[in-house]
Amino acid sequence: EDEAFLAAFQARIDAEDKIEPNDPMPEGYRKTLVRQIGQHAHSEIVGMLPEGNWITRAPSLRRKAALLAKVQDEGGHGLYLYSAAETLGVSREQMTEELLSGKAKYSSIFNYPTLTWADIGAIGWLVDGAAIMNQIPLCRCSYGPYARAMIRVCKEESFHQRQGYEIMMTLANGTAEQKDMAQDALDRWWWPSLMMFGPHDSDSQHGDRSMKWKIKRFTNDELRQKFVDATVPQGEFLGLTFPDPELKWNEERGHYDFGPIDWDEFWRVVKGGGTMNRERIAARRKAWDDGKWVREAALAHAEKRRARREA
Ligand code: ACO
Numbered sequence: 001e002d003e004a005f006l007a008a009f010q011a012r013i014d015a016e017d018k019i020e021p022n023d024p025m026p027e028g029y030r031k032t033l034v035r036q037i038g039q040h041a042h043s044e045i046v047g048m049l050p051e052g053n054w055i056t057r058a059p060s061l062r063r064k065a066a067l068l069a070k071v072q073d074e075g076g077h078g079l080y081l082y083s084a085a086e087t088l089g090v091s092r093e094q095m096t097e098e099l100l101s102g103k104a105k106y107s108s109i110f111n112y113p114t115l116t117w118a119d120i121g122a123i124g125w126l127v128d129g130a131a132i133m134n135q136i137p138l139c140r141c142s143y144g145p146y147a148r149a150m151i152r153v154c155k156e157e158s159f160h161q162r163q164g165y166e167i168m169m170t171l172a173n174g175t176a177e178q179k180d181m182a183q184d185a186l187d188r189w190w191w192p193s194l195m196m197f198g199p200h201d202s203d204s205q206h207g208d209r210s211m212k213w214k215i216k217r218f219t220n221d222e223l224r225q226k227f228v229d230a231t232v233p234q235g236e237f238l239g240l241t242f243p244d245p246e247l248k249w250n251e252e253r254g255h256y257d258f259g260p261i262d263w264d265e266f267w268r269v270v271k272g273g274g275t276m277n278r279e280r281i282a283a284r285r286k287a288w289d290d291g292k293w294v295r296e297a298a299l300a301h302a303e304k305r306r307a308r309r310e311a
Contacts (some may be wrong), residue, residue, distance in 0.1 A: 001026055009026055010213075012069060013214050015101055016142075032206060032215060033085070036206075038085050038095045040081050041085060043110065044106055044289075045106075045284070046099075047107070050113070051070065054067065057117070067120060070163060075155045080149045087145045099194060105109050106280075109193065109196050111275060112274065113300055118167070118182050120181075121165070121171060122186055122188075123165040124162075125161060125167075126164075126193040130197065130227050132158055132161055135157060139151050141215055141217070163242070168240075172239055182238065183240050194258075195230070195265075195269075197220045199220060199222055200220065204220050207219055228247075237302040245259065246259035247259065
């Protein structure tokens with residue numbers, strides 16, 4: 001790739017042109033997108049598991065219908081994103097194999113267990129809240145198919161966030177035992193939610209290049225701060241407390257200060273050592289193996305139709 005090509009490409013990015021599948025692009029740009037979109041798709045698919053675990057135990061028909069719809073949305077987002085990644089010349093089989101072999105990552109957050117119904121509230125409020133904070137700017141990502149996919153995804157995510165917050169509100173205004181459940185869920189999900197935004201900017205390997213190419217529009221730390229600023233007043237409104245003694249409004253900065261994140265925990269979970277990593281991958285492997293006959297039958301059917309057409 002010569003310098004003139006890279007400069008011309010950067011000029012398109014700087015002019016806010018959208019890059020489309022058949023446009024020439026630097027290999028690094030393509031690779032970064034395949035990695036990020038693939039990981040994002042895997043996160044949506046694996047993200048169905050912790051909440052799917054509660055569909056049969058939702059406390060009312062209304063809650064069950066909302067949760068079912070939300071989990072189905074996540075499945076839809078995953079398929080949408082796999083399609084967006086496929087426009088870059090990678091196949092879904094390849095991406096799935098990389099997930100199952102542990103080569104491709106998925107969000108750390110989905111390796112934590114969902115212990116009580118309040119976790120469903122906390123996930124909607126915090127995890128989907130963090131996802132929206134990260135994904136709204138991706139609607140302006142320089143790669144057209146990813147940016148367009150994000151528009152619908154974000155609309156659905158905002159419904160997910162609201163259903164979660166409403167569960168939290170109901171619990172926080174319920175009996176003392178229900179309020180305790182809400183507090184316990186906030187205590188367990190708060191720090192992992194902050195970790196979702198990825199390592200500090202100083203340790204973010206891909207950050208600078210992705211910012212330059214306008215794949216990312218904000219850095220990991222910028223988005224994490226925005227999330228904290230938006231979420232703390234919501235927690236206070238619920239009458240709950242955050243598990244961080246250093247969390248406090250900083251008048252001078254116009255932001256909340258917060259305590260140090262446990263990066264050892266983050267990397268342990270990312271590298272497969274979280275409570276649920278094994279079970280998540282085992283569930284995905286089972287789904288992939290159980291679906292093999294469907295994929296084979298669909299291919300055989302397509303092949304038969306093609307042969308008949310040609311005969
Ligand atoms: N969980 C697992 N891995 C992570 C996480 C996380 N929360 N955050 C960062 N990492 C990984 C990165 O993937 C990268 O590893 P890799 O080189 O093997 O791919 C490494 O840590 C270093 O991080 P960065 O250099 O900062 O990586 P990047 O620039 O890709 O930024 C981010 C990470 C912010 C997650 C980005 O990829 C992104 O915005 N992705 C799209 C959104 C997304 O995937 N959301 C999924 C969760 S939300 C949901 O599914 C509901």
